[in-house]
Amino acid sequence: HPEEKLGPQINYTITGIDAGAGIMGNTQTALEKYGLKNHNWQLQTSSTAAMTTVLGKAIKNKQPIVVTGWVPHWMFTKYKLKFLKDPKMIYGKSENIHSISRLGLQKDSPGVYTFLKNFSWNTSQISEVMFAVNNGTSPQEAAKSYLKKHPDQVKKWLSNVSAGKNKKITIAYVAWDSEIASANIAKEVLEKRGYQVDIRAMEAQPMWTAVATGAADFSLSAWLPTTHAVYAHKFKGKYIDVHQNLHGAKTGLAVPTYMKNINSIEDLKT
Numbered sequence: 001h002p003e004e005k006l007g008p009q010i011n012y013t014i015t016g017i018d019a020g021a022g023i024m025g026n027t028q029t030a031l032e033k034y035g036l037k038n039h040n041w042q043l044q045t046s047s048t049a050a051m052t053t054v055l056g057k058a059i060k061n062k063q064p065i066v067v068t069g070w071v072p073h074w075m076f077t078k079y080k081l082k083f084l085k086d087p088k089m090i091y092g093k094s095e096n097i098h099s100i101s102r103l104g105l106q107k108d109s110p111g112v113y114t115f116l117k118n119f120s121w122n123t124s125q126i127s128e129v130m131f132a133v134n135n136g137t138s139p140q141e142a143a144k145s146y147l148k149k150h151p152d153q154v155k156k157w158l159s160n161v162s163a164g165k166n167k168k169i170t171i172a173y174v175a176w177d178s179e180i181a182s183a184n185i186a187k188e189v190l191e192k193r194g195y196q197v198d199i200r201a202m203e204a205q206p207m208w209t210a211v212a213t214g215a216a217d218f219s220l221s222a223w224l225p226t227t228h229a230v231y232a233h234k235f236k237g238k239y240i241d242v243h244q245n246l247h248g249a250k251t252g253l254a255v256p257t258y259m260k261n262i263n264s265i266e267d268l269k270t
């Protein structure tokens, strides 16, 4: 319906994910800054699974839809999507995923801290694990087969990492596909070095809180500088930003490429 305004076709709704995700806070800001709020636009909270299901259905029926989108994620490979231009830079430019640890980890578990300094990978490598999980492999199995396929990378990740001697480690993560991948990889790698690793899925704020209170030893799921800026500020001084484990991530609003005349967040008002 190119002649019809987009808003009424999709009930002025942006399909989002879990409320605590940074992308959700940034989208609320975008609704205000781009004057969409007073054009009845609203952000629907749901979950990554619900959002990708609704997205798949809309694309199957070639219907219009606007979602909170990010890379790395299989949605940009499985579907033809485009990010909407964000001239006000609400979502920032390129994001990095940081490994953050509780205060004191370097002293208590130097081997784990060294692992965090060593651990990084790229978008195609994390996607290998994400796609396997999306195709039905369990996250643990997908991580195990990744390690088998990349022995040299595992060796690099484990260089100068002292033996765990069954020490218990807790990793906090948020159940976004990329973070399911990295948490399971870290679990398998550290268990190879003799640590007992417990990975705990939770919402974004509790994940930051768990690291800041020491309830978790670390998390590989801190999206910065923009996406988790609110959490980084709230917990400043209560965590260590150890290392960037992935470069070239990005968040924003995304639409299927068949929505030809919607190319910028500004266009949502048309």
Ligand SMILES: C[SH](C)CC(=O)O
Residues within 6 Å of the ligand: 017, 020, 021, 022, 023, 024, 070, 176, 178, 204, 223, 227, 228, 251
């Ligand atoms: C959904 S992105 C993986 C991260 C975030 O928005 O907090």
